[in-house]
Amino acid sequence: MNASTTQAYEPESHADQNSKNIIESIIHGLDTFRKFSRLYAFMGHVAGSFFSSLLAVDNLSQLNPTFFNGYLQYIVPHFFMHLYVVGLNQLADLEIDKINKPYLPLASGEFSLTNGIIIVASFLFLSFGAAWMIGSIPSFWGLLASFVLMTAYSVNLPFLRWKKSTILTVMSHVIGMTMSFNIAAFMHMKTFVLKNATSYPRSLFLVTVVMPIFYAVVATAKDLPDIEGDKAAGIKTLAVRLGSKKVFWFCVSLLQIAYGAAILIGASSPILWSKLFTVSAHALMALILWNRANSTDLSSNISLQSFYMFIFKVRVAIK
CATH class of the missing domain: 1.20.120 (Four Helix Bundle (Hemerythrin (Met), subunit A))
Incomplete structure (x- = not known):
C-alpha cells in the first residue's frame, strides 16, 4: 500500500515542480527585462508625448478612438527606440556599470555581450520599421533625432562619446527629448492623425x-x-x-x-x-x-x- 501511494503522488509532485520552475523562470525573465529597459524613464516619455498630443486637440469631440489609436502609432516605435537607446548605453558603459549599476543585466552577466548587441540592433530595426509602416513624417523625425543624438552620446568612436562633455551631454538630451517627447508628438497628432493645419x-x-x-x-x-x-x-x-x-x-x-x-x-x-x-x-x-x-x-x-x-x-x- 505504501509503494502504491508513493507511485500515485510522485508524478504529480514532478509536475508541480516543473510548473513552479517555469513560473519562476518567466518572472525572472520579466524582471531582467525590466532592469534592462529602464521603464521609469520611458514613463516620462509616455507622459510627455501624451500631454503634448492633447495640445493638438481643438475640441473634445476629437478625443475619439482615432486620437488614441494615433497616439499608439506614435508611442510604439518610440518605445522600441527607447529600448535601443538604453541598451546601447549599457553596451557602451559596460565596465562603468559594473561599478555604478552592477544590477543591470549586461553588467551582472545575465545578458551576454552578443545577446545585448542582437537585442539592441533588433529594437532599432523594429523602431524604424514600425515608423515606416505607419508613415508619419513627424514621428520619423523624432525617432531620427533620438537615434542620432543618443548614439553620438553613447558610442566610443572618434568625434563621438559625447557623454565625456557636459555641454554635449546636455545638448543631446535637451534637443532629443524636446523633439521626441513634445514637438514630434504634437505634430504627429496635429497633421498626421487629426489632419489639421499646423498651428x-x-x-x-x-x-x-x-x-x-x-x-x-x-x-x-x-x-x-x-x-x-x-x-x-x-x-x-x-x-x-x-x-x-x-x-x-x-x-x-x-x-x-x-x-x-x-x-x-x-x-x-x-x-x-x-x-x-x-x-x-x-x-x-x-x-x-x-x-x-x-x-x-x-x-x-x-x-x-x-x-x-x-x-x-x-x-x-x-x-
Whole structure:
C-alpha cells in the first residue's frame, strides 16, 4: 500500500515542480527585462508625448478612438527606440556599470555581450520599421533625432562619446527629448492623425520653453549617483568636476527657475481658471521640490538616486 501511494503522488509532485520552475523562470525573465529597459524613464516619455498630443486637440469631440489609436502609432516605435537607446548605453558603459549599476543585466552577466548587441540592433530595426509602416513624417523625425543624438552620446568612436562633455551631454538630451517627447508628438497628432493645419498654441510655447530646463536637469543630475564609476573610467562629468553638492544645488536652482517661468507664463493667461490653476499648481510643486531637496543626504548615493527619480515625477507634474 505504501509503494502504491508513493507511485500515485510522485508524478504529480514532478509536475508541480516543473510548473513552479517555469513560473519562476518567466518572472525572472520579466524582471531582467525590466532592469534592462529602464521603464521609469520611458514613463516620462509616455507622459510627455501624451500631454503634448492633447495640445493638438481643438475640441473634445476629437478625443475619439482615432486620437488614441494615433497616439499608439506614435508611442510604439518610440518605445522600441527607447529600448535601443538604453541598451546601447549599457553596451557602451559596460565596465562603468559594473561599478555604478552592477544590477543591470549586461553588467551582472545575465545578458551576454552578443545577446545585448542582437537585442539592441533588433529594437532599432523594429523602431524604424514600425515608423515606416505607419508613415508619419513627424514621428520619423523624432525617432531620427533620438537615434542620432543618443548614439553620438553613447558610442566610443572618434568625434563621438559625447557623454565625456557636459555641454554635449546636455545638448543631446535637451534637443532629443524636446523633439521626441513634445514637438514630434504634437505634430504627429496635429497633421498626421487629426489632419489639421499646423498651428502653435500658447500651451506648446510653455512646453518648449520650460521643459528643456527639466531635460537639462535630467541630463546633469543623472551623473550624481555615478561619480565613482565615472572617475574610474576617466569621464569628467560636471558632477566629477565640481562635486555632488554644487551640481545638486545647481540642478535644484534650474528646476526652481523652470517653475518660476511656468508661473509667469500662466499668470499672463487671459483665462482666469487657467491662470489660477497654473500659478498655484506650479508654486506648490516648487515648494515640494525645495522641501525634498533639503531632505536629501548628499553623501549617500542611494539618497541622490532617490532624488533623481523624484525629478521624473515633478517633470510629469509640470505638464
